Amino acid sequence: MIDLHFVGTPNGHKISIALEEMGLPYRKIAYNILDGEHLTPEFRRVNPNNRLPAIVDNAPSDNGEPFAVFETGAILIYLSEKSGLLMGRDLRQRSLAVQWLMWQMAGLGPMHGQAHHFVRYAPERLAYPTERYMNEARRLLHVLDSRLDEVEYLAEDYSIADIACWPWIRAVGLIGIDITQFANIKRWWDLIAMRPAVAAGIGTSDVNAPNSYGAARMTLTPAQWSNMFGERMLAASRQP
Ligand SMILES: N[C@@H](CCC(=O)N[C@@H](CS)C(=O)NCC(=O)O)C(=O)O
Structure with missing residues (x-):
């Protein structure tokens, strides 16, 4: 267990x-x-x-x-x-799965995370960081769309790389990106959304349910801001 x-x-x-x-x-x-x-x-x-x-x-x-x-x-x-599942059948697929997984971990996740922060969580709209992270968020979607123009899944067979990226693509509507503008991502996203294990993992049969990752604009109380971004967050990681 x-x-x-x-x-x-x-x-x-x-x-x-x-x-x-x-x-x-x-x-x-x-x-x-x-x-x-x-x-x-x-x-x-x-x-x-x-x-x-x-x-x-x-x-x-x-x-x-x-x-x-x-x-x-x-x-x-x-x-x-x-x-023994979902990391490719041979050396090349395994490496591709790890490459796209690392790309998600170092790029798609953190950069989209920053875009979500400045678009949805920042108490005031700041032009410079919003533009910088939204541009990077969009650039990464172009990279993903180009890859998915070549292959059905990121490492050819469905793998942990697809699983890492899929929920982040599910969230892009919250930062004002229309995924239908990325035809290959949309095709791939719909294919994965149909998998019963994905609905079970999300905990809803309606994988398209809007706002399941919160509102497009989040207003935090001072205590919530401290927990997420402020002193209480810092205190939890301070030694000892
Ligand atoms: N790189 C980490 C990111 C984990 C992460 O940032 N998780 C968020 C939830 S999606 C979290 O715990 N946030 C709480 C906080 O920021 O204090 C991973 O992939 O596990």
Whole structure:
């Protein structure tokens, strides 16, 4: 049994979808990040970075003690190795899956995350960071669209790379991007949306449900802002 320390965001859904696809038994432990439920010393022992999601494998394949894994890219590789699924059939596909997974982890996720921050969370609209991160968010979508013009899935066969990217594409409407302008991404997105494991991982049969990642404009209370971006967030990661 795997403990999934979970939040219903694109990063959280990467792992719930992967667990469903791989048929690995898991139990979900849900956190409210706006309320700062992840900012505890207990959770820090699971994830030294105090971010969600994270997993604890209570039955690792070396038969040793329960093993904790953080960072969604590392979790996806771990689960893929545990199940023997979704990381390609040969050396080239495996490398392609890892390349596009790293691209998601270093590019699509962080850059779209910053775009979401400045478009949706910043208390005031700031022209420079909004333009910088929206341009980068769009550039990355052009990269993805070009790749998907060449292949059905990022690593040719459906893989953890697709699972890593798909929930982030699900969220682009919230930053004002119309995904139908990217024909190859739309084709790929619809194909993945039809998979029963994806609906199970998202927790709704309506994968197109609007606003499931929050409102287009988020207004945080001072306490919520402190938990997400301010002093309470900092305090949780400060030594010891
Ligand atoms: N690079 C990390 C990102 C994790 C992350 O930022 N998670 C967000 C939720 S999507 C979080 O925990 N936010 C809480 C906070 O910022 O305090 C990963 O891929 O696991």
